[in-house]
Amino acid sequence: MRKSRADEFMEFAAGRTGHLFRSACLLTSGDTHLAEDLVQETLGRMYALWGRMARIDNPSAYAQTVLVRTYLTQRRRRSSGERPLAELPESTSGRGDDPALRVALLDALARLAPKDRAVVVLRYWEDRSVEETAAAMNVSSAAVRTRSTRALARLREQLGGDLSELAAAV
Template structure:
């Protein structure tokens, strides 16, 4: 890779790292250490194939796809479901919102299976279409719709019958 390509990659990685990290935190159920590892592996994979990726229409979307696929691969490989506990990072005052709501939602997401979490993050956090989500997860559009409905039902079950108490 030449200096110009390397500089272009570094600019891309710097611009997308924060967004990738936020998505990774949601995918990992708030485990910031795993989220950091997931982003690092995603950016590493992007670096190795950067020449080919530059020809893709939407490198940012491709990075999100790599992130989700890497997460799902790691989930399949995990021999243990143990999660180390840690503290959530301090957020700027303007982005804090309601900490109990944030923790409740992260706990509920963490209770969902990996593929359910992935479909909810892609559809509602990343605001992707059903077709884009299906492409990222390498499943049919009908599978995305079905999994999305079931994942939302599970999430509602974890959050309780009334979501009104969580709404601002």
Template sequence: MRQGRGDGFREFAEGRSGHLYRSACLLASGDTHLAEDLVQETLGRMYLLWGRVSRIDNPAAYAQTVLVRAFLTHQRRRSAGERPVGEFPESGAAAAGSGSGPGDPALRLTLLEALGRLAPKDRAVLVLRYWEDRSIEATADAMNTSSAAVRTRTSRALGRLREQLGGNISEFAGL
């Protein structure tokens, strides 16, 4: 019985770890070390609860919720807002102007840099709503808040992102 449980979890972890890692990178504003830690913590929590979680309709969505909550908990505990980063080849504004499309690395760096300057909850709401494509209600559930708070936070976070990017976000998205 115990071996079957471990095999089921291993299959789940192997199938979802890439997606969890990409989401964690966005939440962590490109800090791959923090992203790896968040994924490891998420999978650790999932393993402890696997007997109950595997009976949930959508364990993948539950894992994303655990990831976001682990990120928010980490941000609350963080004593200093500084983190080591390598230097970007160009400034964000210059890099965004030289890009050619959605696969442009300079565009990615600019967006990650702008996301990194947002408050953790603002970053989380944008990642859940637009990267994870979750509904307002699902985002509210993941963040343990109300739907009205998600709407307000989304609107304000997008406004802050627009201010940082200097104008119309659709220019950067190639829309």
């Protein structure tokens, strides 16, 4: 018996939601509520395109691209009612070995520009190539390399010796 499109999408969504959520958490510097919204928006857009997915070679990679572009679009038109916090709230997820390291890394990521953060997440969290990252962000490969170099330098500057001290404590 052939699966309906809705069943196929539900199977796809169930398999990709966790991965998309983890990426969204990194993009949003640990804001789980915004990450959930990004994943919902991404899955909604994917569902709208699901009938035409036969033309897309890798739906998982396409979903990741939709997630990053949705994040960048939301960052550009962020509501004036939103107020960034000076410090990250305490994490209640219970995941991870060292909360201090997690908070330090998320705080450092939060200080990066949205496009720089997207490059770091795609290149080093998602382990994508320069070309794949460029395609996901709709920029040139040179722009990805430049942003990557500058973002990593900024992260090193922000974390300095703190990162080695935090990592040693783990």
